Amino acid sequence: MTGKTWRVLIIDDNPQMAADAQREIVDVFEQNPDIDVEVSIETDFEKGFNIVKDGGSDVVVLDVRRDATNLTPVDETVGHTVFREIREARFAPVIFWTALPEKVEEEAIAPLVAVLGKGDIEKLPAAVEAAITSRTxxxxxxxxxxxxxxxxxxxxxxxxxxxxxxxxGVDPATVAQVLISRLARILDEDREHSFTAHPSHRYIYPPASDMRAPGDVLRAPDGDWWVVLTPACDFEQKKFELVLLARAGQLKTHKKYLDWVATKSSGKWGELRKDVLMATQGRYHYLPAFRDIPDLVIDLENVRSVTADALEAMDAVASLVSPFSEALLVQHSHFRGRIGVPDLDPELIKERLESASSASA
The missing domain is CATH 1.20.5 (Single alpha-helices involved in coiled-coils or other helix-helix interfaces)
Incomplete structure (x- = not known):
């Protein structure tokens, strides 16, 4: 993969079982030409946590129960406690390997947190590989x-x-703002270069701030979806009395979608694609489904202003990332600011052009 050696740490107070797990993992990965692992053991849970906290391991194999000794009683939660401490300190995939899988089964998040019983020692290498190949x-x-x-x-x-x-003339600590601005610009440029069409690249999920911003996707208490259109400067300067929202209805109820479903014709698909799914102008703006967000269509004709209290009652589910949030505001500005003018008569133009081309022939 990357040519690196992946550090696997086994935290288990039973030295013999830890050694068995170490041997199982090493033996299997010796047959794997793509992944190199280095497996170490720590029988003290606190010391094991400190190794992980200090960045000394990439993947953790963690027991849950600590057996009784002459100095300490049995503890059936110590491994679970260590896991929670790891989550507070840094990110590292964890594989619970325990005789008490029921104690931690609710923590399973494949492939980043696995739960295996002590009798499943042969499954440890696959769980380690899944954590590594997740690329996290x-x-x-x-x-x-x-x-x-x-x-x-x-x-x-x-x-x-x-x-x-x-x-x-300023506190030297204010250089932090200079560094943050520099970092934000470079990271933003990197992000734009790595954009894909995947919906996850369109949203910040959940929102990164409690302060609302344009492009925030909200769910009202009645289940309706709304998107914020008020410019960011109004929120930052706290000068808003009302916030402008656009209604986002589910795609499955939209007329152009229903017309396409009813016929499955290429013509109706073309209309749906041009006027809704890919639209950057006009009335509709499509939001792809992701996590709790269904396929939505923002209707820039269906807007309303709400008070701060009404906004507070809505659940902020996600935020559109830049430049998608800015593109929505530009589309809304163009739609609301459009000016209707009479269309030219194309037939009159055609007759004039044909006459002019014949005269010059």
């Missing part, structure tokens, strides 16, 4: 390394040499 660990590491590189370079090449100009 190296994706996060790549982002962290990129962020560190951007900040380090900007500090040494720009902020450092011009420190007095950046801090003149």
């Amino acid at each position: 660990v190296d994706t996060i590491a790549d982002i962290e390394n990129h962020v560190t590189s951007v900040l380090t370079k900007h500090m040494w090449t720009e902020l450092g040499p011009h420190w007095s100009e950046y801090t003149d």
Whole structure:
């Protein structure tokens, strides 16, 4: 895959069982030319957590129960507690390998959190491989390394040499804003280069802020869907009394969708595609289904203003990312600001052009 060696940490207070798991994982991956693993053991749960917290492992195999010793009583929750602490400290895929799978089965999130019984030792290598091939660990590491590189370079090449100009008359801590702005611009450029058509690239799910913004997708208490159209500056300056929303109805109830379903003709599909699904002008704007969001069609003709209290009562489900949120506002501006004019008579134009072309022949 990437040529790296993946560090697997087994946290289990039973040395013999931990060694059996280590041998099982190593033996299977010796036959795998694409993935190299290094498997280590820690029999102390607290020390194991510290290794994970400090970034010393990529995948964790975690027991749940700690057996009784001369100094400590049996603890059937220690592994679960360590898992929760890992979740607070950093991201690392976890494979529960336990005689008490029922204690943690609600934590399973394949392929990032697996739950196996002690009798399923032969399934450990597959669970480790699934965690590795999910690409989550190296994706996060790549982002962290990129962020560190951007900040380090900007500090040494720009902020450092011009420190007095950046801090003149202000608290030096304000350079954080300069770094954040620099980082945001570079990450935004990277994001735009990696855009795909997948719906997950269109939404921030759930919203990253409690403050509303244009393009926020809201669900009202009655189940209706709405999208915010009020510009971001109004929210940031807290100068709004009313917030403008556009109704987003489900695609399956839209007339053009129903016309296509009824006929399945290429003509009706073309109308649905042009006027709804791919529209960047006009009345409709399509939002693809993702997670709890069904296929929706924003109707820029169906808008209403609501108070802050009414807005607060709505559930903010997701936010449209840039540039999709800006594109929606531009479409709304064009639609609301359009001016109707009489159409030219194409037949008169045709007659004139034919006459002119005949005269010049």
